Amino acid sequence: MDLELTELKKIGADISSYAGKKVTVGGWVRSNRDSKNIGFLTISDGSCFQTLQIVYSDSLASGAEAAEEKAARQSGDKALDFAGVAKLNVGASVIATGTIVLTPQARQPFEMQAEEILLEGESTPDYPMQAKRHSMEFLRTMPHLRVRTNTFQAVMRVRSVAAYAIHRFFQENGFVYVHTPLITSSDAEGAGEMFQVTTLPLDNVPKTPDGKVDYSQDFFGKPVNLTVSGQLNVETYAMAFRNVYTFGPTFRAEKSNTTRHAAEFWMIEPELAFADLSDDMDCAEAMLKYVIRYVLTNCPDEMQFFNQFVDKGLIERLTHVAESDFGRVTYTDAVKILEQHNEEFDFKAYWGCDLQTEHERYLTEKVFKKPVFVTDYPKEIKAFYMKLNPDGKTVAAADCLVPGIGEIIGGSQREDDLEKLTRRMEELHMNLSEYQYYLDLRRYGSVRHSGFGLGFERAVMYLTGMGNIRDVLPFPRTVGNCEL
Numbered sequence: 001m002d003l004e005l006t007e008l009k010k011i012g013a014d015i016s017s018y019a020g021k022k023v024t025v026g027g028w029v030r031s032n033r034d035s036k037n038i039g040f041l042t043i044s045d046g047s048c049f050q051t052l053q054i055v056y057s058d059s060l061a062s063g064a065e066a067a068e069e070k071a072a073r074q075s076g077d078k079a080l081d082f083a084g085v086a087k088l089n090v091g092a093s094v095i096a097t098g099t100i101v102l103t104p105q106a107r108q109p110f111e112m113q114a115e116e117i118l119l120e121g122e123s124t125p126d127y128p129m130q131a132k133r134h135s136m137e138f139l140r141t142m143p144h145l146r147v148r149t150n151t152f153q154a155v156m157r158v159r160s161v162a163a164y165a166i167h168r169f170f171q172e173n174g175f176v177y178v179h180t181p182l183i184t185s186s187d188a189e190g191a192g193e194m195f196q197v198t199t200l201p202l203d204n205v206p207k208t209p210d211g212k213v214d215y216s217q218d219f220f221g222k223p224v225n226l227t228v229s230g231q232l233n234v235e236t237y238a239m240a241f242r243n244v245y246t247f248g249p250t251f252r253a254e255k256s257n258t259t260r261h262a263a264e265f266w267m268i269e270p271e272l273a274f275a276d277l278s279d280d281m282d283c284a285e286a287m288l289k290y291v292i293r294y295v296l297t298n299c300p301d302e303m304q305f306f307n308q309f310v311d312k313g314l315i316e317r318l319t320h321v322a323e324s325d326f327g328r329v330t331y332t333d334a335v336k337i338l339e340q341h342n343e344e345f346d347f348k349a350y351w352g353c354d355l356q357t358e359h360e361r362y363l364t365e366k367v368f369k370k371p372v373f374v375t376d377y378p379k380e381i382k383a384f385y386m387k388l389n390p391d392g393k394t395v396a397a398a399d400c401l402v403p404g405i406g407e408i409i410g411g412s413q414r415e416d417d418l419e420k421l422t423r424r425m426e427e428l429h430m431n432l433s434e435y436q437y438y439l440d441l442r443r444y445g446s447v448r449h450s451g452f453g454l455g456f457e458r459a460v461m462y463l464t465g466m467g468n469i470r471d472v473l474p475f476p477r478t479v480g481n482c483e484l
């Protein structure tokens with residue numbers, strides 16, 4: 001292709017430099033309508049959000065001329081005459097050559113006057129993504145085709161750009177990207193929500209003489225799982241590189257069938273050595289603001305689309321967030337606020353309770369009206385590795401809550417004291433022999449360190465205003481659902 005639509009977008013207002021030029025564009029038909037001797041084909045070439053309107057008439061290169069040209073190009077494509085183009089179904093792929101004409105009065109700033117339209121691949125009339133609005137539920141049944149709709153073009157490009165922005169943020173700040181393993185022998189969150197990985201035959205599991213599963217015959221010689229978090233692994237690297245991060249898939253066999261939980265999701269987990277909880281929150285806040293700005297700057301068409309069709313006020317809200325300070329409140333103070341509004345909640349808040357989504361959303365949407373970090377949670381409701389506060393009751397944890405979603409980030413300062421960490425793990429009846437490597441970090445040059453996990457899909461939901469995690473994952477996996 002000698003031209004991608006994105007080229008035209010880059011030229012922006014100065015499209016005039018393309019005016020009158022002959023270009024070739026390849027793409028998929030989004031719509032096609034014709035009257036007697038003129039027709040309008042809209043194609044998307046995937047290079048940007050915008051589509052191209054191609055005007056065709058009966059002056060299209062005739063079959064014979066095209067056949068000659070075709071031979072010259074050694075192409076297997078078939079040149080279409082007017083009737084051929086008019087018959088094209090939505091979804092077909094074409095390569096169109098023609099002249100760019102400025103159309104300042106029309107909805108789109110320019111169009112192509114086609115000279116030749118080659119058929120690359122036909123589509124049948126039953127193509128499911130017709131040029132009309134489909135429900136998200138319907139689109140979810142077709143993860144392989146829904147990406148050809150405006151909504152998914154916009155979501156998945158923002159997803160890609162946001163991922164790049166996150167890497168840029170950490171790389172520009174000197175963090176080392178660590179590829180933590182997906183198959184692991186430790187349960188990082190201690191929540192027991194793991195998918196087991198095994199090559200043992202499930203219909204004939206080998207047993208030891210005392211009737212237990214004989215894992216010595218399994219691939220790794222012991223039970224292993226898909227990771228729920230790269231944190232424990234990445235902590236080891238923080239003790240050598242200082243500032244590190246992981247960005248990869250994580251897996252949780254949580255049976256929560258909500259709009260915010262997936263069984264396979266991506267997580268960004270930075271770990272900062274010589275950093276306390278306040279440094280950790282500063283890093284999280286700077287990262288989120290960086291990503292918001294980056295996406296607003298680099299995906300203007302997509303963000304306009306979300307602002308108009310998905311979440312009115314999105315751009316203004318995100319712009320405001322990028323410019324203002326996040327709130328910070330302790331769990332204890334947050335619970336005091338929530339208790340005053342308990343009549344509004346299904347689940348009544350009290351000190352010691354795990355905050356529910358309704359509580360999280362109340363705090364960020366009604367009380368703070370912006371993202372807020374809730375800090376210093378009771379140790380009982382948080383993971384074993386979090387640093388015990390001097391009060392002996394709470395840990396140095398910080399969850400970041402955002403409007404519309406609730407928790408988007410979970411982080412903490414880590415317990416760096418060997419004795420306290422060992423005691424906590426014993427209290428929780430954890431198998432210490434499996435965590436010796438983790439305790440070694442506290443034996444050999446232990447340093448204050450902190451980190452957090454940003455749920456990437458929740459970040460994409462926040463950036464786009466999309467309401468369901470199933471619609472920001474290319475191929476969502478949730479309880480009872482694993483297509484393709």
Ligand code: 4AD
Pocket residue numbers: 188189228229230231252254260261262263265267269270407408409410411412451452453454455456457458469
């Ligand atoms: O709060 P979580 O469980 O924290 C951790 O995993 C820590 N190891 C992070 C760290 O300190 N390095 O998960 C972190 C974030 C949540 O705030 C949420 O955004 C997301 O991961 N998350 C999920 N996203 C989608 N589906 C699920 N089932 C999720 N569970 C957690």
Ligand code: MG
Pocket residue numbers: 399407409410
């Ligand atoms: Mg959490």
